[in-house]
Amino acid sequence: MTNLEHTKIFKAAGIEMWPAEKIQAFRKALLDWYDKEKRDLPWRRTSDPYSIWVSEIMLQQTRVDTVIPYYHNFLDKFPDIAALAAAPEDAILKAWEGLGYYSRVKNMQKAAQQIVADYNGVFPKNPQEIAKLKGIGPYTAGAVSSIAFQIPEPAVDGNVMRVMSRLFEIDADIAKPASRKIFEAVVRELIDPERPGDFNQALMDLGSSICSPLNPQPEISPIKAFNAAYKNGTMHLYPVKSKAKRPVPMNLQGIILQNKEKQFLLEKRPSSGLLADFWTFPLIQLDLDAIPGTVAAEPESAASIQTELLVAEEFQKLTETANKSDKKLPSFNQIEAKLSEVVAEKYGLKPVWLKAETGSVNHVFSHIKWHITGYYGRVLTKEDSRLPEQCRWVSENDFADYAFPVPQQKMWQQFKQQTRKEFGL
DNA sequence: AACACGGGGAC
DNA sequence: GTCCCAGTGTT
Missing domain, CATH: 3.90.79.10 (Nucleoside Triphosphate Pyrophosphohydrolase)
Incomplete structure (x- = not known):
């Protein structure tokens, strides 16, 4: 995506883009905070793309605390791509039992078999190739690309959309699929090319703590100086999110x-x-x-x-x-x-x-x-x-x-x- | 664009 | 009860 396309998106969404100096300052504030406050999570102690991939699939719509024991057990049972590709289906389902959204693990196994067949069992490093893998959508492609390979791709999840909607007072409904590209464009402008993985994870950490959905604490936020909604007293209006249907x-x-x-x-x-x-x-x-x-x-x-x-x-x-x-x-x-x-x-x-x-x-x-x-x-x-x-x-x-x-x-x-x-x- | 697809935690 | 959550595939 070119800068010109970003400009069009920002204009349509009423987003004011920052000058380069402000972007630099934002990156520093966010990453300095992350370096001090980041959570010690199992998948942050590895650079193995497979392990990071497993964590990202498990974390889809699922909380960190829930994932941690499953993550250890899964890597114990299926330590690498080849092991996952060759595993019996009942074994992978059992390892996912209780985690929900069970097509995740079936798709992940299909992707592992794809990697064995097409990439000689080595996880691809190209974001476009990564995005082709079964079960890897825009979020996970960006997360794995940035975290495992230091490629400056946005990883826009619910946390990131919430943070950005408050920072820029973005009115786009984050429940609508079409809104994601707006937030991706914003992150693409902001992301630190030197530390893209840390940048993405810092946004998620911030979103799950200080910039939480219900009780945000913008006054103690490391990026409160950049927060338009906070400065304008409109925090309660963001993010805009339409309600889901009742079961x-x-x-x-x-x-x-x-x-x-x-x-x-x-x-x-x-x-x-x-x-x-x-x-x-x-x-x-x-x-x-x-x-x-x-x-x-x-x-x-x-x-x-x-x-x-x-x-x-x-x-x-x-x-x-x-x-x-x-x-x-x-x-x-x-x-x-x-x-x-x-x-x-x-x-x-x-x-x-x-x-x-x-x-x-x-x-x-x-x-x-x-x-x-x-x-x-x-x-x-x-x-x-x-x-x-x-x-x-x-x-x-x-x-x-x-x-x-x-x-x-x-x-x-x-x-x-x-x-x-x-x-x- | 809307829907199918799990489960648990916080309040 | 309510709302939320490190989303993707199918139609």
Whole structure:
């Protein structure tokens, strides 16, 4: 991008560009602060492009404190590009378990294989080549280029947009994709060609501390002399950011089935979409309103029990902990019939239901909100010849071999704490 | 340009 | 509850 194009962008966005002396002073103020205050982070103790790349992928939409243990474990398991390229998919998913945005690690492995195939296993140093790698977008390309190779490329993330929007009173909505190029142009003008990696990281450190979203402290900022919003008393107006949509609620039934060997039925999710290739108890989307003969149940009877399978004490105990939901739902008997139908059809199994609502799990994703109601049953017959390929009976001891998303971990914890001891399992 | 894609931490 | 976060790929 030429200087002329920058000028056009600045003019359109109403940004006043600084003279060279002011830019020099800004770089010095920022980097002097960084040299004193920078955080001691694991990926700042290496110059290995692969390690820096791993850290940047993990840090996408994820906090530093969350990333640190994953970073160490990942490099331990997959110490270099060749190891990552050759790793089995279940191993890389397990290493990413709980970190979220799981396509990140799949794309990173594809990129590692790209590097092995096209670059002889050596991480490319050219920003244009780096940007072609799977999972590396404009931010990560700039971050790796500048931090690992000292190439003066902007690395514009949420922090940098917040800092710059306050410094220059930029009104562009930072939630809009189109705004990023404005901030990139600004950083491209400001970035220190001698220390581009430190410059980018200094902006991010500043954004996550003094220039934080909620309680910024511009009065103690090392660059407060450059902060237009602070000087003009308009800090509260920046950054401009439109609000995200609310997650859409979705109700699911979680089927916890056990066979005579005490194994649990797990199902691998499809290879694309939400939580792709992760394992959960089977999740069914029952349309409760469509169950024939459905009658709205009284709250206290919403969880009825197969009493003949339980001793009196257990029944008493379960009744006491009956569903407290104030929603009008079909009774367990009605749901049970429908669940049996679905389980027979989909899994070729005939469960004996032991308990309604082993628990209720809520889990919020960025765009969906799951409400899972758990149902516990046993399969007494040994007719699982029709078990779908994506399903597997797994004993608890082997759960560690399977990548579980957090909703599954919540279902499992709830089952262990509430249901299992009631049945002496 | 809008949407899909996780999860946790701060207040 | 609210908002936020070291973004990218797909449509």
